[in-house]
Amino acid sequence: MSTDDEEHLALALRQEDPAVARDMALSVMALAIEKGNLHLEGRARALLAECFILLADYRSAHEHSIRAIQLLQSVRDMSGESKALSILSSAASALGSNDQAIEAALLGLELARIGGSADRQSELQVQLGLALLHARCFDASTDALRQARALEPASSTALNALCSLVVEGTCEVVRVITIRHETGEMPSLDGLHQAMRRYDDFAARHDMVALAQPDQRPIQVNWNLVASAAHCWSGELSRAERELETVRRWMDEEGIAPWMESLEALVRCELAMARADWPAAQRAASRMIGLAESTGREQSALLGHVLACHVFERQGKWEAAARELKQLAARERRIRASTLASRGAVVAWQLEMRRSEDSRRELQASAAQLERLTLEDPLTGIANRRCFEQSAQQSLRESQSAGRPLCVALIDVDCFKQVNDRHGHLVGDKVLQVVAALLVEHVRADDLAARWAGDEFVILFRRTELSQARDICSRLRVAVAGHDWSGIESTLTLTISVGVAESQPGDTLKRLVDRSDQAMYEHKAATKPGSR
The missing domain is CATH 1.25.40.10 (Tetratricopeptide repeat domain)
Structure with missing residues (x-):
């Protein structure tokens, strides 16, 4: 060009x-x-x-x-x-x-x-x-x-730094809505307030007028919406309304992409709920879903269903809330199916690249890069060891810095070699896939379940004390033991051994994992037949 x-x-x-x-x-x-x-x-x-x-x-x-x-x-x-x-x-x-x-x-x-x-x-x-x-x-x-x-x-340019602050504020807004949906309680706004202070500090050090160019203005309007949500949740409803009206005037004058309209609908829904104006809240949530559907922006549609569910729950309309949850689950399934279909384009490209020796070398180099960067275990579909170690290292640093608890659980499928020997490796693979699915089902959204190696799995419990992590793992052991394994093999029964360790000051990830590994083997020995 x-x-x-x-x-x-x-x-x-x-x-x-x-x-x-x-x-x-x-x-x-x-x-x-x-x-x-x-x-x-x-x-x-x-x-x-x-x-x-x-x-x-x-x-x-x-x-x-x-x-x-x-x-x-x-x-x-x-x-x-x-x-x-x-x-x-x-x-x-x-x-x-x-x-x-x-x-x-x-x-x-x-x-x-x-x-x-x-x-x-x-x-x-x-x-x-x-x-x-x-x-x-x-x-x-x-x-x-x-x-x-x-x-x-x-x-x-400082533009990317500004973008990062605005995305971080949006991240905190979505975090609040997600945790509220999962727990039924309003979480702490500390993260959102910290993001707002970082934005104010940035604005004090930069010429925001110079940054407010036509193609950059939507970034700052996005921030107005983040700030409006923060004011709303802090009880400053008039201030939140003023921020929204500023955004609305600019959108009416300049025109704006549908994704910004969706974000405005989200904040209007929150403001309406704060005022117990349930018809307005329902209209805003429906508008958010409609705008998302018109552009194929599935992330906004998912969040819209979460908001609509919360609006109905606040009114005690449990059947309507359940309908929203079903629509949310159906949309998530459609997204997964669409994602799998899109992989066909990648396969077609790979076949095309194989047509010559030079193209084959290009493919191998790309495959090596993707292999190093992949975050998913191909058999079970959950995070792999590399993904766990990256996430756990960062979470451990943050927990030590903030003085928050963090736990790691190491999980071993008992007598897994016998499963492979008696029933074959295909059955063994299916067992690992079901165990992985049960792990994902029992951990919380902010936790991370991963395949460690072979028949071993690991869970990272962020902001979690030892007693709470042990309770979750206890429920997981019961779920695995009580699972109907006859769908895989009629005579199959299965248990797991779990060891949980809580981080200590000055811990490295290796020491933390080693302690959970030791706890797992102690649990395995204690539950072995004839050990008592």
């Missing part, structure tokens, strides 16, 4: 005219295809995908960003590929494909580090934080956003 083409496209995007930029990118892409110029086609598709993001056409953005990545990788344009990966992460997040969004952001971040681009690293750290937010990995999201801000001195 020529310098003039890129400058014109960038100008159209800066002027908030993505439709014009889209048409320009389509023309360039058609020319590239006609001439067989893979590099030009890849750059054009990446820009086209970015335009579709701004136009809230996330499925088109997803499709074009995947193809752009394939093309740019084939011509070894690492910078272009990392940008396309950032766009893919954004589109996948909106569509609810959380795993793909996280993988894309991680791979793009690695390429940006190799290329030495601080601006791109900062951009991708923000995108990773957003992807982790949508996956409800709140602590990991906050950590990624802090790393984005740490890159500010090396970056040529």
